[in-house]
Amino acid sequence: METDALIVGAGVAGLWSAWELALHGATATIVEAAPYPGGHVARFCCKATGRCQKCGACLLEDVLRKVRGSDRITTLLGSTVLEASDTDRGFDLTLLCRPPRIFPDRCDGCGACTDVCPVPGALVQSPFDRRMVLDQQRCLRFQGGECRACEEACTRGAVNLDMPAQKIPVSASAVVLAAGFRPFDPLEKPRLGYGRVPGVVTAAELDELIRTDKWFPGAGASRTRSVAFIQCVGSRDAKIGRNYCSRVCCGYALRLARLLRSRYPDIEPTMFYMDIQSFERDFEARLGEAAREARLIRSMPAEIRTGSDGRPEVVYEGMDEKRVAEPYDMVVLSVGISPGQSLGNLCSTFGIDLNSDGFLGPDGEAVTTSQDGLFVAGAVQAPRSIEDSVSHAIKAAAAADRYLRRMANREKQ
Amino acid sequence: MSRINLNDLDPSFKHRVAEQPGGQGIKACFACKACTAACPITAVDARYDPRKIIRMALLGMTEEILHSDFIWLCSSCYGCQEVCPQNVSFTEVMFAIKNLAAAEACVPPGLTGQRLLLKAHGRLYEISDFENEKREKMGLPRIKEHPEDYDALLG
Numbered sequence: 415m416e417t418d419a420l421i422v423g424a425g426v427a428g429l430w431s432a433w434e435l436a437l438h439g440a441t442a443t444i445v446e447a448a449p450y451p452g453g454h455v456a457r458f459c460c461k462a463t464g465r466c467q468k469c470g471a472c473l474l475e476d477v478l479r480k481v482r483g484s485d486r487i488t489t490l491l492g493s494t495v496l497e498a499s500d501t502d503r504g505f506d507l508t509l510l511c512r513p514p515r516i517f518p519d520r521c522d523g524c525g526a527c528t529d530v531c532p533v534p535g536a537l538v539q540s541p542f543d544r545r546m547v548l549d550q551q552r553c554l555r556f557q558g559g560e561c562r563a564c565e566e567a568c569t570r571g572a573v574n575l576d577m578p579a580q581k582i583p584v585s586a587s588a589v590v591l592a593a594g595f596r597p598f599d600p601l602e603k604p605r606l607g608y609g610r611v612p613g614v615v616t617a618a619e620l621d622e623l624i625r626t627d628k629w630f631p632g633a634g635a636s637r638t639r640s641v642a643f644i645q646c647v648g649s650r651d652a653k654i655g656r657n658y659c660s661r662v663c664c665g666y667a668l669r670l671a672r673l674l675r676s677r678y679p680d681i682e683p684t685m686f687y688m689d690i691q692s693f694e695r696d697f698e699a700r701l702g703e704a705a706r707e708a709r710l711i712r713s714m715p716a717e718i719r720t721g722s723d724g725r726p727e728v729v730y731e732g733m734d735e736k737r738v739a740e741p742y743d744m745v746v747l748s749v750g751i752s753p754g755q756s757l758g759n760l761c762s763t764f765g766i767d768l769n770s771d772g773f774l775g776p777d778g779e780a781v782t783t784s785q786d787g788l789f790v791a792g793a794v795q796a797p798r799s800i801e802d803s804v805s806h807a808i809k810a811a812a813a814a815d816r817y818l819r820r821m822a823n824r825e826k827q
Numbered sequence: 828m829s830r831i832n833l834n835d836l837d838p839s840f841k842h843r844v845a846e847q848p849g850g851q852g853i854k855a856c857f858a859c860k861a862c863t864a865a866c867p868i869t870a871v872d873a874r875y876d877p878r879k880i881i882r883m884a885l886l887g888m889t890e891e892i893l894h895s896d897f898i899w900l901c902s903s904c905y906g907c908q909e910v911c912p913q914n915v916s917f918t919e920v921m922f923a924i925k926n927l928a929a930a931e932a933c934v935p936p937g938l939t940g941q942r943l944l945l946k947a948h949g950r951l952y953e954i955s956d957f958e959n960e961k962r963e964k965m966g967l968p969r970i971k972e973h974p975e976d977y978d979a980l981l982g
Binding site for chain 1 (some may be wrong): 844855857858859860861862863864865869870874878906909910911912913914
């Protein structure tokens with residue numbers, strides 16, 4: 415198989431790079447490890463409160479439609495890059511392509527397979543329709559196990575575990591790495607109580623629950639009214655090697671708080687922060703509006719523990735310099751952006767280095783790398799919002815396009 | 828707190844603290860308040876506030892810090908260091924500040940008394956017959972009241 419540009423990752427940055435390259439007349443092949451496209455953004459909800467909050471989540475649906483309609487773009491789901499080597503005409507790559515394990519035309523999303531699956535997160539509902547998808551990087555069967563629980567549980571014969579994965583050789587003139595990020599795992603900060611204290615969730619989890627209409631404040635005495643947002647969880651933290659600002663959490667926490675309040679006006683959000691950082695246009699105005707609706711407390715909690723009434727209790731130093739242990743109905747950890755887990759592999763496959771924050775490629779805003787014809791786009795290179803990922807991806811696509819033209823000219827001569 | 832006059836501040840103080848062993852982290856503080864929220868001393872005595880002490884040091888309130896009695900309240904539990912996201916190592920910073928205070932003879936009399944006790948007896952309290960009789964009953968040797976080698980060790 416031959417392609418002008420191979421794009422690693424079908425998140426918002428990868429899709430946008432591909433679309434932009436296709437616009438310029440190039441052919442693009444997108445390789446995505448997950449069984450569905452869209453990356454993290456596919457699980458984010460629209461944060462509009464009757465008025466658009468400019469969160470950018472809709473930028474994905476937009477570009478997905480464009481990519482699906484383009485005959486210059488091929489998308490390979492469930493696939494990864496196994497090997498890559500430099501040639502004078504670009505890259506020779508070997509892809510591992512795993513066939514979809516659940517036939518979309520047979521699955522009706524009943525969830526019988528999820529109920530019997532021993533690995534949490536291996537079988538998930540596709541964010542775009544109700545059908546199930548199998549993550550072959552988690553499934554026991556594809557880690558050398560013998561489990562066939564889902565196949566046996568499916569009444570519609572939609573599960574197929576036996577079709578072999580294929581190795582496909584591809585030659586590409588340019589490669590764009592858009593492998594994205596990994597949300598910070600709050601278990602690395604045990605004092606914040608995640609996984610231990612009931613009622614402590616990550617903002618990403620809450621976001622997905624809202625997207626899938628599974629979050630409700632409840633009724634009566636157990637109704638969720640007070641919600642605490644804890645900022646800088648896994649950001650600006652030298653102790654765990656993440657001494658950078660994730661750039662998105664202040665914005666998304668404020669948007670989530672406003673979204674909750676607009677749907678359920680009796681919800682009282684509180685935000686614990688060390689600094690409010692703004693990287694977006696009109697942020698000051700948004701902050702001003704949010705400050706009228708949410709309590710903003712400049713103080714990082716020392717601990718989140720289970721209170722005597724079973725609710726999570728946030729221990730912090732109050733503004734009046736008194737130690738406070740305040741119970742909340744829900745505590746939302748604003749988890750930051752961590753370098754993606756595949757970055758080590760990509761580094762050794764393509765022979766490039768991580769930057770000072772542990773992301774891929776150079777520091778700053780650059781889209782080029784130390785390798786000719788190899789580009790980086792989006793949050794793979796530094797923490798970026800959806801909007802920033804898109805503009806970075808367009809910049810990467812423009813650089814890749816220039817490179818392709820240069821190569822084509824050279825060949826003509 | 829009274830009004831701070833910028834002309835009275837000593838901008839070199841933070842550098843002096845940072846030059847002390849363990850004091851290097853002081854300039855990295857974000858004032859996030861996690862240390863204060865984790866401090867068991869702050870909970871019982873509001874005069875001791877790690878975040879405030881760092882701010883005072885960074886501002887250069889040398890006199891107010893070195894001549895205070897609150898810098899001696901630290902229990903060295905390392906709770907602040909545990910929660911600090913910036914590796915300020917505040918317990919070590921406190922040792923640095925206390926060393927500077929000692930160098931400028933700002934140690935409260937009570938602590939000087941304790942130091943003399945330590946020098947004379949090798950411990951913070953005198954050993955009386957009461958302790959030694961108890962030890963004898965348990966089959967332990969008597970503790971020497973004036974061990975010669977302590978003088979040599981402490982100079």
